[in-house]
Amino acid sequence: MKAELAQQRSLLELAELDAELARLTHRAANLPEQQSYDTVQADHREAGDRLAALAIALEDIDSEVARFESEIDGVRQREDRDRKLLDSGSVNPKQLEELQHELETLERRQASLEDSLLEVMERLEQMTGDRSGQTAKVEALQGDLSAAGFARDQALAEIEDLRGVRAARRNEIVSGLDSALVALYERQRATSGAGAARLLGHRCGACRIELDRGELARISAAAEDEVVRCPECQAILLRLGGA
Structure with a gap:
């Protein structure tokens, strides 16, 4: 699957919004x-x-x-x-x-x-x-x-006010993403709780596991718009550097 960098950046924002919404839900319950x-x-x-x-x-x-x-x-x-x-x-x-x-x-x-x-x-x-x-x-x-x-x-x-703002922004982002990319993200999020995350050096930002050299080499060799996934947790890995 391919995804332009703009789509990947939006997907990262979506993942961050979902993480914040989860925190808001936990905060409301506690x-x-x-x-x-x-x-x-x-x-x-x-x-x-x-x-x-x-x-x-x-x-x-x-x-x-x-x-x-x-x-x-x-x-x-x-x-x-x-x-x-x-x-x-x-x-x-x-x-x-x-x-x-x-x-x-x-x-x-x-x-x-x-x-x-x-x-x-x-x-x-x-x-x-x-x-x-x-x-x-x-x-x-x-x-x-x-x-x-x-x-x-x-x-x-x-909390509900903030959740409403974040949910509205989430809907806005989803409407601008490729439907197949969203479907993949949602399936993964339903499985492990994290659909996508940034690649942080040698670590997956979702599961925090350090990837071995072989996997890192495979990921580095993939095209910039290629959708790659963590070999450990299967989250979509977003190679956006400091962007």
Whole structure:
């Protein structure tokens, strides 16, 4: 196959564009901004889970408070009833003794319930503070997540803009190349990832392998417009020197 030097230069630019497009694709798939977003998202999710757990725990404590308050109220009502009976003077000595004993028991029960309620209220206060702190953390992380998402989207948009420019230039180059040369280039690119590369001294610019003297002599003897290929990776070798 023959290819004029102008075609070879265009093919080299095409290869360089494809290499840049591949780098852009890799960069888009491995954005530091995406990694930062993922980290903040994980922190935000963890903080949200913690906040949800606190909300459930607070509901349980509220139930405990309501139960203790209800029990204390019941004990007080019984105390009030017994005291009214005592104050009425209508009880006999045996009933009086029983009422006094029951009042002592109720007072101990009330004191125990109030102590338990106090402990629960202290836990409630602590956990309410924890929830406030956790809510603030979730809100702060939401702000961080929005900022990280914006930075990621900006980076992706810049990559897509550059990719659009390079893809347009690629189409322009391909339209000006011989179709058979393009087909050969594309087949090779599909096989090894590099369709063409410059001959760099004694090395193939695609696979970076140093060619032996026999191959170099064969390549040197080929006509300037002859399409030659690397004996190792089969990429089209472009003998353009410093051009």
